[in-house]
Amino acid sequence: xxxxxxxxxxxxxxxxxxxxxxxxxxxxxxxxxxxxxxxxxxxxxxxxxxxxxxxxxxxxxxxxxxxxxxxxxxxxxxxxxxxxxxxxxxxxxxxxxxxxxxxxxxxxxxxxxxxxxxxxxxxxxxxxxxxxxxxxxxxxxxxxxxxxxxxxxxxxxxxxxxxxxxxxxxxxxxxxxxxxxxxxxxxxxxxxxxxxxxxxxxxxxxxxxxxxxxxxxxxxxxxxxxxxxxxxxxxxxxxxxxxxxxxxxxxxxxxxxxxxxxxxxxxxxxxxxxxxxxxxxxxxxxxxxxxxxxxxxxxxxxxxxxxxxxxxxxxxxxxxxxxxxxxxxxxxxxxxxxxxxxxxxxxxxxxxxxxxxxxxxxxxxxxxxxxxxxxxxxxxxxxxxxxxxxxxxxxxxxxxxxxxxxxxxxxxxxxxxxxxxxx
Numbered sequence: 001x002x003x004x005x006x007x008x009x010x011x012x013x014x015x016x017x018x019x020x021x022x023x024x025x026x027x028x029x030x031x032x033x034x035x036x037x038x039x040x041x042x043x044x045x046x047x048x049x050x051x052x053x054x055x056x057x058x059x060x061x062x063x064x065x066x067x068x069x070x071x072x073x074x075x076x077x078x079x080x081x082x083x084x085x086x087x088x089x090x091x092x093x094x095x096x097x098x099x100x101x102x103x104x105x106x107x108x109x110x111x112x113x114x115x116x117x118x119x120x121x122x123x124x125x126x127x128x129x130x131x132x133x134x135x136x137x138x139x140x141x142x143x144x145x146x147x148x149x150x151x152x153x154x155x156x157x158x159x160x161x162x163x164x165x166x167x168x169x170x171x172x173x174x175x176x177x178x179x180x181x182x183x184x185x186x187x188x189x190x191x192x193x194x195x196x197x198x199x200x201x202x203x204x205x206x207x208x209x210x211x212x213x214x215x216x217x218x219x220x221x222x223x224x225x226x227x228x229x230x231x232x233x234x235x236x237x238x239x240x241x242x243x244x245x246x247x248x249x250x251x252x253x254x255x256x257x258x259x260x261x262x263x264x265x266x267x268x269x270x271x272x273x274x275x276x277x278x279x280x281x282x283x284x285x286x287x288x289x290x291x292x293x294x295x296x297x298x299x300x301x302x303x304x305x306x307x308x309x310x311x312x313x314x315x316x317x318x319x320x321x322x323x324x325x326x327x328x329x330x331x332x333x334x335x336x337x338x339x340x341x342x343x344x345x346x347x348x349x350x351x352x353x354x355x356x357x358x359x360x361x362x363x364x365x366x367x368x369x370x371x372x373x374x375x376x377x378x379x380x381x382x383x384x385x386x387x388x389x390x391x392x393x394x395x396x397x398x399x400x401x402x403x404x405x406x407x408x409x410x411x412x413x414x415x416x417x418x419x420x421x422x423x
Contacts, residue, residue: 001140001342002067004095005102006076007052007059009111013090020080023053028130031079035060036136038075039068048138050131050145054123056112061103063140069093100335103144104328107152109161115317116162121152143338151331158327159320169200171309172280172301173207176248179278179299183207190214191239191251191259193221196282200250205229213246215239217253240264244271252282260288262295269297280306358390 008018023031028051039047048063060072073093077084094102102111107124109116128145131137137145155161173183180186188209190197193216205212212231215238216222222233234242236259243249243264253259260279265288269277279300281288286302293300366383370376395418398410 001063001065001339002096003063003099003140003144004067004069005059005061005099006072006091006093007057008091009057012092017090020082021058021076023051025126029134032131032134032136035075048141049136050127050141052124052127061141067095097332097336100144100332101328103148104151104331107148108155108324110321110324118162147331147335151328154327155324159323161320161324168282168306169203171306172200172250173203175301176278179276183209185210186247187211187245188248189246192216192253193225194252196252198225201229244268247277249279251287253287255287256285258286258289262289262291265292265295265298358387362386
């Protein structure tokens with residue numbers, strides 16, 4: 001039995017291309033039926049399948065006696081209306097241990113846009129339920145996914161993969177949370193409307209503060225960003241008069257000179273009756289005069305200050321990633337061992353069927369002898385001899401056939417199988 005995976009994600013494919021292969025949860029079932037039907041007429045009639053589709057990835061997992069990656073690529077390319085060559089240039093194809101390692105890393109949050117995020121695990125469980133609903137999930141894929149969930153749980157329990165900040169914006173939120181007991185009660189001001197402020201606003205908005213305001217030199221651009229977060233926009237010229245309203249100030253503009261001076265902050269603190277202010281200056285050169293840091297009720301962090309927090313978080317995360325990879329490697333080895341044992345299942349079934357056939361034949365013969373009046377001891381003796389002869393016939397025939405080398409190999413195998421001593 002083999003498993004394989006075909007996927008594309010935020011690191012391999014642009015948004016527009018990923019959009020062509022995005023499936024809503026209610027589309028997964030009919031899509032799986034279409035995929036499995038496409039195999040029915042070829043060399044792979046019995047294929048297990050599951051599809052994971054999120055905003056960052058679409059991945060198909062399959063299991064069958066033989067790997068059929070080319071067919072899977074062709075089917076997905078057709079479903080998205082693109083050439084197979086284009087899909088291949090943005091996709092990854094994996095099989096057996098590589099596929100297992102990948103799905104374990106995805107479940108554990110190691111392959112996510114935000115390292116260690118837990119949302120993907122719930123999305124994977126939804127995908128598995130959808131595959132189960134249409135009968136597309138057989139024993140092999142069920143084992144693969146259940147083991148991936150177990151590995152993910154162990155990774156999150158045994159490591160700190162999701163515990164540390166990894167960006168300037170996340171570090172700012174973390175530090176603000178140390179100052180203010182409940183960020184939902186804070187008023188946050190963002191100065192500027194560039195990419196860094198957009199990222200910072202996204203992180204702070206997730207904490208649901210009481211209010212958000214954007215101060216920008218160009219009001220129209222500030223209004224556009226404020227609308228996304230349900231906040232208000234204000235002119236940069238109004239900043240000194242309104243600074244006292246805000247508990248948290250995050251600034252990052254392209255100004256060559258500071259735009260928030262010591263005097264403005266002193267007046268704001270006086271109006272706030274010295275309630276603390278948390279300020280972050282992400283600009284280079286500075287947006288906030290450095291003398292502000294000396295004020296007793298202001299907690300000012302520069303981009304260099306946050307870099308230290310980020311580096312600490314990254315170091316902790318890398319240690320957690322290394323621990324997680326060890327857990328994942330063990331999970332992959334266990335799954336591949338299980339998968340290898342599954343390859344012997346047909347032979348085991350055939351051996352059991354053959355043994356049952358011999359047993360039934362000898363039982364029928366024994367009943368006939370008993371019906372003729374033969375003694376029980378004689379019948380049991382005949383039945384045991386009959387079973388023994390049937391079991392040994394093939395082995396004896398092999399032992400006396402072939403050349404000397406093959407006979408020696410057969411002898412060693414038979415000794416190992418039939419002459420084992422009780423320990």
